[in-house]
Amino acid sequence: MARGRIVAAIRGWFAGCDFVEVETPALQVSPGNEAHLHAFATEAVGIAGARAPLYLRTSPEFAAKKLLAAGEPRMFELARVWRNRERGPLHHPEFTLLEWYRAGEPYETLMADSAALLALAAEAAGAKALSFRGQEADPFAEPERVTLAEAFDRFAAMDLLATVQADGATDREALAAAASRQGIRVAADDTWADVFSRVLVEKIEPNLGRGRATILCEYPVSEAALARPKAADPRVAERFEFYACGVELANCFGELTDPAEQRRRFEAEMAEKARVYGERYPIDEDFLAALAAMPEASGGALGLDRLVMLATGARHIEQVLWAPLAEG
Template identity: 70%
Template structure:
């Protein structure tokens, strides 16, 4: 076969036949999870894709569009990168337990684990701590695995993770020490500010590359991606907890240590599956963090996104809550044994240039 030949489209009967077992598994898992949330007294909500702001995290990239009024005036809109802002407005409105299967859109993302349009499962618990989300995750991963009846393990490219074994829970600081030999919190002050030079010196000491224009967040991400994430979720699932406050723009500070936040991520087979928070409800602090994120986005990418003032206003009514976003397609991949995200999407987005 000519190496330059293009792969057959997903709608080719033979390709679809190969993908179909994964897709049927997807439907079964989604139905099972809807049943799980119904039994837990969640209300399923449906949020609008078009938003004033797609979110204000520095390294998330949105798809932009514009609306036309009846007289032809233009107004910028974005396709949401998460239903988070809308869900939190519903909490402000009085809902207490909500879940949402949302198609979300992220630019500059394509690969075995990334797709420009994918499904995010989000759920929120008003009046409950974020540890309750961790227990939800354990039950959901076990349920997804049981539903497709392909075995009792989550799998990805030869790696295995047992969702029925008790999860490993480790703090980010502990993970940096264990897997990279780095004392992360020595570079984080009590007010959450960070010391780039201190962290850079630590990384040079253990042989991690440092560039002159790297900021603290760049160095943090490099260690996380290169040294830590590839070691998480093997044998059993891992809950990576207590991110530094500067890496948790939407999470509240930990009562145990103000340098870290109530944020965790869930891993299986080295794959990140979910990102959960004890939600920040301080509008002034949220605005400050968004401004920091957008300043970083301007520095790195030369662009910013508007702040959703409606969202900040809603925070004054929002109750204490915990919330989480889970990559539903990735969960389906690991439960069914698929190796690429496009195998579990009924109709993948065309690749640029095809």
Template identity: 65%
Template structure:
């Protein structure tokens, strides 16, 4: 989805109020970050690896040296690796508004280039980020002069305290599925057991779907549409197999210190208690790249410098928030394109 004529004066006049609200929201959040002792950083977009999650697709390019030899590089899908290196270097509370790039993603909620707000706190539990997210919702609404967030027919009160529910409880409530029954204490999964539960719940799936595919089908079809209505929802305690960069929960090894923030059924933020074990991180990356090779026939290199930095990184919690989506909800725009000053051209 794209507005190919956004540059026409009459179209720009229609869009401009939301764009000015975008600027006010960004200024309000920057003020909050400064008042809370965050240092704003500006990570480079070019990187060795765009990320090592199975379904994440980067933009590839080449860096040509003075000798004329080209080296494969990517535009980052998140500033995460660079920002964690800064934590390893000694920074303690950092934030960035970064342009990031993701291929194979375009629609009302997706854009190939978008703005991500990412922030990290050392020495704090990941639950602290839930309070940060609640503050950002209120700041966005105040800056936009909005009493409510709206997307299509969904409405959310950005001033209300977010509701918090675990992924397992959400699966039980909305789909009648006992998710934790299909996860072992060592993080192994029971694909056939989850498949049988989807059959009983009447959720269609493919014969070659793995456990992660089945999980995603339930989440997208039965859970996400009901989150963030009336008040925002914090979907907490993700299964460990769905939290590649998060540490396990201290009270249940089947789940991780990961939550996502939803408003109006729209995912806004993804947060972790950060994993700092380089051996475990390497194992997870390699497993995800093996799955990527199986599905898409390609892999991305590992960022060895990132893995080397992990032992130096203190305990930390970090979150990434889709800034364009936040502005879209605060201005009741129909898509993220509507709150971008100059959307990416659609070549199709």
């Protein structure tokens, strides 16, 4: 019942901000091009029996950006999405992403949006505090804002940006040595990104969103996915993640609109996916073509199920799903 009230409140909030609710297709020619993101594959069978590979979307992002390119200035979607190889207290193979986009507005606006949505969910659920695994946060307090560089220094005693060059290239050996000095396990075949992620998970994330929400911003550009570089420092990108009670709730970007750079990133990610998992996903050429016509914009993705969990005090994501998938 709380989930229903939260969803209704979200729809009302976006309507009040002049957003249009869209419904983009779940079947896509590409499910996304991030190395460690795993999709559910299927196929379309024509009347004559011809077969074409398709995927269930891992996000509605590609389709939404095509709508931005077509002239839609503000939109949101409560999208059913699917991700393989994900199962646990905070992960379910099928879940709901709230995605929203603002054309012509800076990504800092999405920081305010995220804080407003957190407070809205708590109010709809009748919660005065959020809780998860012994941590609590005030959903109505102004979030703290911390850069990745500040977080690595504060919680891991590491100089993150000393391992990132001006052109965004990374120094694996320097980061690995710094991590080892802090007692973090580093394997011989770990990449810079592997070490970065391990420090983030072990040292940083448990300290975020305590007492109040945390905006963790200015990710190294190599971890930017679909975000544009920050004008004042091209080593980092206009990307932030929004945390409460140590739980990542949202991932938001100042959107990249350079199709050549986006292609380069996609190809690098798929090369890494092929190296690690022995497979790669196709690139959506229509999406890259749309980027050339897309206006400057900001966009966010928020895990609705996790938001409901924190607002209701649930311990497992399956407690806030109507009909969870049985584990095989």
